[in-house]
Amino acid sequence: MRxxxxxxDGYLGWPQAAYLSQRGYDVAVFDNQARxxxxxxxxxxxxxxxxxLHQRVERWHQLTGKTITVYHGDxxxxxxxxxxxxEFAPEALVHFAEQRxxxxxxxxxxxxxxxxxxxxxxxxxxxxxxKDIVPDCxxxxxxxxxxxxxxxxxIEEGFIEITHKGRKDxxxxxxxxxxxxxxxxxxxxxxxQFGCRIWGMRATDLNQGIVYGAGTYETxxxxxxxxxxxxxxxxxxxxxxxxxxxxxxxPLTVYGSGGQTRGYINIKDTVRCxxxxxxxxxxxxxxxxxxxxxxxxxxxxxxxxxxRVGGQMGLDVQAHQIPNPRxxxxxxxxxxxxxxxxxLGLEPHLLNDEEIEGMIRLALQHRDRIDERLIKPxxxxxxxxxxxxxxxxxxxxxx
Amino acid sequence: MRxxxxxxDGYLGWPQAAYLSQRGYDVAVFDNQARxxxxxxxxxxxxxxxxxLHQRVERWHQLTGKTITVYHGDxxxxxxxxxxxxEFAPEALVHFAEQRxxxxxxxxxxxxxxxxxxxxxxxxxxxxxxKDIVPDCxxxxxxxxxxxxxxxxxIEEGFIEITHKGRKDxxxxxxxxxxxxxxxxxxxxxxxQFGCRIWGMRATDLNQGIVYGAGTYETxxxxxxxxxxxxxxxxxxxxxxxxxxxxxxxPLTVYGSGGQTRGYINIKDTVRCxxxxxxxxxxxxxxxxxxxxxxxxxxxxxxxxxxRVGGQMGLDVQAHQIPNPRxxxxxxxxxxxxxxxxxLGLEPHLLNDEEIEGMIRLALQHRDRIDERLIKPxxxxxxxxxxxxxxxxxxxxxx
Numbered sequence: 001m002r003x004x005x006x007x008x009d010g011y012l013g014w015p016q017a018a019y020l021s022q023r024g025y026d027v028a029v030f031d032n033q034a035r036x037x038x039x040x041x042x043x044x045x046x047x048x049x050x051x052x053l054h055q056r057v058e059r060w061h062q063l064t065g066k067t068i069t070v071y072h073g074d075x076x077x078x079x080x081x082x083x084x085x086x087e088f089a090p091e092a093l094v095h096f097a098e099q100r101x102x103x104x105x106x107x108x109x110x111x112x113x114x115x116x117x118x119x120x121x122x123x124x125x126x127x128x129x130x131k132d133i134v135p136d137c138x139x140x141x142x143x144x145x146x147x148x149x150x151x152x153x154x155i156e157e158g159f160i161e162i163t164h165k166g167r168k169d170x171x172x173x174x175x176x177x178x179x180x181x182x183x184x185x186x187x188x189x190x191x192x193q194f195g196c197r198i199w200g201m202r203a204t205d206l207n208q209g210i211v212y213g214a215g216t217y218e219t220x221x222x223x224x225x226x227x228x229x230x231x232x233x234x235x236x237x238x239x240x241x242x243x244x245x246x247x248x249x250x251p252l253t254v255y256g257s258g259g260q261t262r263g264y265i266n267i268k269d270t271v272r273c274x275x276x277x278x279x280x281x282x283x284x285x286x287x288x289x290x291x292x293x294x295x296x297x298x299x300x301x302x303x304x305x306x307x308r309v310g311g312q313m314g315l316d317v318q319a320h321q322i323p324n325p326r327x328x329x330x331x332x333x334x335x336x337x338x339x340x341x342x343x344l345g346l347e348p349h350l351l352n353d354e355e356i357e358g359m360i361r362l363a364l365q366h367r368d369r370i371d372e373r374l375i376k377p378x379x380x381x382x383x384x385x386x387x388x389x390x391x392x393x394x395x396x397x398x399x
Numbered sequence: 400m401r402x403x404x405x406x407x408d409g410y411l412g413w414p415q416a417a418y419l420s421q422r423g424y425d426v427a428v429f430d431n432q433a434r435x436x437x438x439x440x441x442x443x444x445x446x447x448x449x450x451x452l453h454q455r456v457e458r459w460h461q462l463t464g465k466t467i468t469v470y471h472g473d474x475x476x477x478x479x480x481x482x483x484x485x486e487f488a489p490e491a492l493v494h495f496a497e498q499r500x501x502x503x504x505x506x507x508x509x510x511x512x513x514x515x516x517x518x519x520x521x522x523x524x525x526x527x528x529x530k531d532i533v534p535d536c537x538x539x540x541x542x543x544x545x546x547x548x549x550x551x552x553x554i555e556e557g558f559i560e561i562t563h564k565g566r567k568d569x570x571x572x573x574x575x576x577x578x579x580x581x582x583x584x585x586x587x588x589x590x591x592q593f594g595c596r597i598w599g600m601r602a603t604d605l606n607q608g609i610v611y612g613a614g615t616y617e618t619x620x621x622x623x624x625x626x627x628x629x630x631x632x633x634x635x636x637x638x639x640x641x642x643x644x645x646x647x648x649x650p651l652t653v654y655g656s657g658g659q660t661r662g663y664i665n666i667k668d669t670v671r672c673x674x675x676x677x678x679x680x681x682x683x684x685x686x687x688x689x690x691x692x693x694x695x696x697x698x699x700x701x702x703x704x705x706x707r708v709g710g711q712m713g714l715d716v717q718a719h720q721i722p723n724p725r726x727x728x729x730x731x732x733x734x735x736x737x738x739x740x741x742x743l744g745l746e747p748h749l750l751n752d753e754e755i756e757g758m759i760r761l762a763l764q765h766r767d768r769i770d771e772r773l774i775k776p777x778x779x780x781x782x783x784x785x786x787x788x789x790x791x792x793x794x795x796x797x798x
Contacts (some may be wrong), residue, residue, distance in 0.1 A: 078508065109477065109523075109524070109527040109531075112523060112527070113520060113523060113524070116519060116520060116523060116590075117516070117520060120515060120519060120586070121512060121515060121516060124508075124511060124512055124515060124579075125508070125512070128508040128511070131782050132508075132782075135782065151568050151570055152566055152567065152568035153561060153562075153563040153564065153566045153567070153568050153570075154563060154564050154566070160561070160563065160573075162552060162559070162561055162563075162573070163562075164552040164553060164559065164561075165552065165553050167551055167552045167553070167732070168551065168552070169550050169551035169552050171550055171552075171573035171575070172573045172574065172575065173573070174559075174561070174570035174571045174572070174573055175571065175589065176570070176571065177589065177593065178593075179593075180523075180590070180593070183586075183589055183590055183593060186586075186589055187519070187582075187585075187586040187589070190574065190576065190582055190585055190586070191515075191579070191582055194576065194577075194578075194579070194582060197726060198726040198780045198781060198782075199781065199782040200782065327596060327597040333566070381597045382597060382598065383530050383531075383534065383597075383598040383599065
């Protein structure tokens with residue numbers, strides 16, 4: 001099966017490309033190098049050194065004999081997107097090509113604008129490319145569990161049956177996203193659901209939890225195949241960042257009182273979930289939502305795990321509560337329905353001590369590549385940001 | 400009170416400006432002339448001749464002694480928007496500056512892209528301009544009843560209490576919009592609700608029904624103050640278009656079986672509703688939703704009314720069902736809660752025979768300005784559009 005991965009050079013996109021290539025799929029990646037451009041602009045590096053996309057693909061070919069096709073392009077440029085899709089004629093399109101950082105989207109107007117432009121308008125282009133060029137192609141779209149926010153009821157998989165004043169309907173689950181980035185995923189979900197309804201498009205919307213892990217079995221085959229690993233305030237996700245902090249003796253930065261609970265998923269499960277989605281093709285016109293999450297923890301739970309494992313490794317790991325730069329509930333109900341991917345055959349890699357220890361060891365190994373100034377949160381959700389973040393003074397100009 | 404009307408030269412924006420000016424508000428309009436540009440491009444005219452914005456404003460001043468300030472600009476150009484808002488320092492911003500036609504948004508990729516760019520990104524700019532320049536300014540945003548779609552339960556005003564698996568929460572009402580245009584209003588609603596939550600912005604989101612009527616008491620004061628009146632397939636709303644069709648002996652174009660039920664509101668009520676919203680300022684951080692609708696009818700109800708009134712006027716009015724160019728349910732439940740504006744004091748102008756007769760008379764009076772070729776629907780929601788609309792062959796190139 002021909003699978004094109006939009007954003008196939010990123011933290012998740014590249015492991016996904018390698019994983020599917022290994023499993024026998026005919027894989028192409030389409031990428032605009034936006035994430036690497038941010039690094040260049042701000043002099044930031046991945047914890048793990050990463051190769052250029054062409055080098056990765058060449059090394060992959062040397063090691064496995066398999067070919068991954070490369071397209072350079074931007075989904076907001078329709079002509080480039082249409083050309084690649086016409087040429088490769090994908091049967092599934094896996095869409096990672098979005099600006100994926102909540103803090104990035106909250107830096108200022110320009111970053112919010114860029115995020116909503118790239119994600120919402122880019123995805124609109126992807127939808128039209130499918131409709132006009134490969135109408136049977138299955139769109140596998142990365143969403144986020146953050147679309148739901150933290151309602152005081154169980155979070156269902158995309159839809160909820162509502163009984164109201166004696167009548168009943170199954171309706172899209174109400175969304176309460178927490179950043180201009182998360183909002184784009186909600187907008188995408190609405191647009192895509194509509195595309196399925198009017199054009200008969202096939203789509204799977206994967207509401208993914210926070211991904212952790214330094215790579216997959218494929219990216220571990222060779223140092224040249226490594227995927228990026230971010231620990232900075234803008235792109236680093238909570239567990240990854242905590243492991244780095246533990247390694248360098250930097251107190252874990254717990255935002256606020258730490259009761260914020262979120263879904264998590266191992267990167268090894270992410271690549272498998274997407275394969276499961278690809279293999280189970282929706283009917284024409286079908287819009288499916290899977291909650292791509294295997295477990296959930298509060299920030300305090302995560303900090304305690306990292307402290308404990310770090311302690312076992314002989315490290316002195318402190319956790320500090322700092323003023324929360326985000327506007328979010330720190331004490332709330334959280335329970336997620338996530339049976340659809342399990343029903344398709346997912347066998348989760350749950351978060352255990354070995355996983356955490358592995359990440360801390362990786363950070364120790366690459367200690368000299370860590371820039372502590374990138375960790376403190378300087379991007380604030382509030383309009384009165386300066387009052388709130390005085391305690392966490394800006395160390396970098398984030399964009 | 401200083402009120403700026405974004406899109407203040409449009410069908411609703413101009414009557415709103417005149418109405419508020421007449422009632423003693425200090426009014427500015429900000430407009431990019433996008434709707435008039437569409438006329439120029441396609442050689443289309445409003446049924447009623449309309450004056451240029453500056454001529455309207457000058458005539459208004461001659462007749463009433465009141466001044467309306469004019470800014471030419473586009474909300475997607477932040478600098479122009481910020482300059483106008485800095486200079487005028489509005490206390491309320493009424494936001495009509497969106498591409499407002501569902502068929503326009505469905506013409507092709509370019510029109511969908513333009514619509515979502517203009518509306519979603521433009522509104523994001525408006526939100527940042529408020530936050531950064533006039534943080535206490537009240538955003539009065541025009542949404543649409545079409546955001547809700549046609550759920551099988553009563554439509555509440557923005558939020559619904561949901562009991563689910565023994566737990567309870569009040570959540571945003573689930574949305575099922577029916578075009579790329581309607582989708583932008585849903586996206587805006589999510590963005591604005593978030594802005595209120597994180598920045599303490601004050602906003603009223605007005606989910607308006609389909610507006611009918613050829614003007615208000617103010618625009619009727621003088622021919623030079625007339626607002627535009629559209630009857631074409633792209634911009635003409637159902638009741639307005641039917642009245643024109645009745646006048647010229649063109650069968651009423653009922654899309655599909657005609658059971659589609661929608662909320663309606665008289666243009667005279669629109670201008671009053673917005674005044675009521677402005678006068679009742681939300682608290683800092685408050686996001687309110689009002690359903691700006693006074694009654695609802697199916698397309699068949701509307702066609703029957705126009706047939707009956709036309710008959711009383713001696714006209715032979717036929718109604719023809721044509722293949723529905725839209726993808727929508729033609730047989731559904733519809734019941735709308737709309738008490739908040741009534742509670743604030745709205746006294747509705749309900750749809751009566753005099754109103755319909757007035758519009759038909761207007762069309763008879765301007766018979767020579769009507770271009771029949773503009774009426775047939777050529778814009779189709781489906782990807783297989785040509786099969787569906789063979790019966791309603793394209794007479795114009797719609798964009």
